[in-house]
Amino acid sequence: MYNQRASSGQDSYKSSTLTIGQSSSSQSQQQQQQQEVLCNLSNQNKISDENAPQYMIPSSITSMSMTELQKELVETKDKLKVITQKFVNVRKERDQFKQENKDLQEEVLQLQSSIRQMVPCFSNTSSAFPMQNEMANIVSEFYKCDCQDVFFDLLCPELNLDGVIYFFQNTIPVVIEVIEKHFQPVEHVLKKVTNMQQLDGPIVNVLRKTYQSNWRTIYQSCLPQTVNEQIMSAVQKSLSIGDEQKHINQAITDFIKKIGEVAFQMLVSDPPIVFDIKRIGEKVQFNSFKYDSMDGFIKGNEECLIILPSVHKYNQGGGLGEVVIKANVLPLSYEFP
Numbered sequence: 001m002y003n004q005r006a007s008s009g010q011d012s013y014k015s016s017t018l019t020i021g022q023s024s025s026s027q028s029q030q031q032q033q034q035q036e037v038l039c040n041l042s043n044q045n046k047i048s049d050e051n052a053p054q055y056m057i058p059s060s061i062t063s064m065s066m067t068e069l070q071k072e073l074v075e076t077k078d079k080l081k082v083i084t085q086k087f088v089n090v091r092k093e094r095d096q097f098k099q100e101n102k103d104l105q106e107e108v109l110q111l112q113s114s115i116r117q118m119v120p121c122f123s124n125t126s127s128a129f130p131m132q133n134e135m136a137n138i139v140s141e142f143y144k145c146d147c148q149d150v151f152f153d154l155l156c157p158e159l160n161l162d163g164v165i166y167f168f169q170n171t172i173p174v175v176i177e178v179i180e181k182h183f184q185p186v187e188h189v190l191k192k193v194t195n196m197q198q199l200d201g202p203i204v205n206v207l208r209k210t211y212q213s214n215w216r217t218i219y220q221s222c223l224p225q226t227v228n229e230q231i232m233s234a235v236q237k238s239l240s241i242g243d244e245q246k247h248i249n250q251a252i253t254d255f256i257k258k259i260g261e262v263a264f265q266m267l268v269s270d271p272p273i274v275f276d277i278k279r280i281g282e283k284v285q286f287n288s289f290k291y292d293s294m295d296g297f298i299k300g301n302e303e304c305l306i307i308l309p310s311v312h313k314y315n316q317g318g319g320l321g322e323v324v325i326k327a328n329v330l331p332l333s334y335e336f337p
Helices: 002-051 059-063 066-118 132-155 161-169 172-194 202-213 215-222 225-239 246-268
Strands: 273-275 283-285 291-293 303-308 311-315 319-325 327-331
Touching: 132 161, 132 246, 132 273, 132 303, 132 319, 161 172, 161 225, 161 303, 172 202, 172 215, 172 225, 172 246, 172 273, 202 215, 202 246, 215 246, 225 246, 246 273
Parallel strands: 291 327
Antiparallel strands: 273 311, 283 303, 303 327, 311 319
8 A cells, every 4th residue: 555655656756847847848948939030030131221212421431531631622612613704715716706797787887878879770778678689589488488378278279270360460569560560650750850751760769769768668559458459359359259258358468568678679679570471371382491280290391381471671672681580380281279
C-alpha cells in the first residue's frame, strides 16, 4: 500500500514538473515570436526609410565655403550688369537706325519731288499722287481684286457671258465719259483763249500738276454718290442682278465708285493711262503674250471674248502706246456655275 502511494506521488510530481516545463517552453516561444515581429517591423521601417525621397545637398555647395559663394555671387552680378549694358546699347542702336531710316525716307521724298519738277513730262509732282510705276500697281490690283470679286461673287451666279460683257460695257466706259465731261469746260475755254486747236506742252503739264495736287477733292465733285447710284440703277434695270436686293445694289455702287477712283488717277497721270474700252466684248484668239485668262486655263488660239480691256500709256497725238496691263478674256465655251 505504501509503495503504491509512493509511486502515485512520484507520477504526480513528474506530471507537475512536465506541466511547468511545458508552460515555460511556451512562454519562451511567445517571447521569441514577439522578438521576430519586432525585428520584422524594424526591417519594414528601414525599407520604407530607404524608399523615402532623399533630399541630397549638392556636393558642390557643401564643398564650397561661404567666401567662395560670395565670390561667385559677385561674378554673377558683374555678368548681369554686362548683359544689361549690352541690351541698353542695342536699344540705342535700334532707335538710331529708326531715326536714320526716317531721315532717309524724307530725303528720298525730297529728291523725288525735285526730280518731278526738273524733268520735262514727268509731272506727277504731288506726294499725295502716285508715280507711274505705282499707277501700274494700282490698275493691276484693281483688275486682280475688285474686278475678280465682282465677277465671281455677283456676275457668275446670275449672268451668262453676254450679261457679263454688258455689265462691264455699261460701267467702265460710262464712268470714264463722266470724268472726261467734267474737264471739257476748262479745255474749251483754254482753246478759245489761246486760239489753239489742241492743248499740249506746258499748259497741259501745269493743268495736270494742279489736278494731281488736289485730285481727291476734284474726284469727289466729279463723281458724287448720286452719279454712282444712277449708273448702278441703269445697269440693274437691264440685268436685275440678285433681284436688285439692297446689298447687291450697294456692292455694284461700290464697284462703280472704285472704277471712278482708278480711272480719274489714270486720266490726270503724266503721261495719261487709258483703258482700250472699245475692245470690250471683242472676239479674239487666245495668245498668252497678249491676254490673261480671267478664270481657268485657256488653250492657245482658242476663241475668247475680251472682258476687261487692256490698259495703255497714252501718247499725246500718237494714240495708244506701251501696254501697262494685258486684257482679261474668257473662252466662248466658259461654263458658268
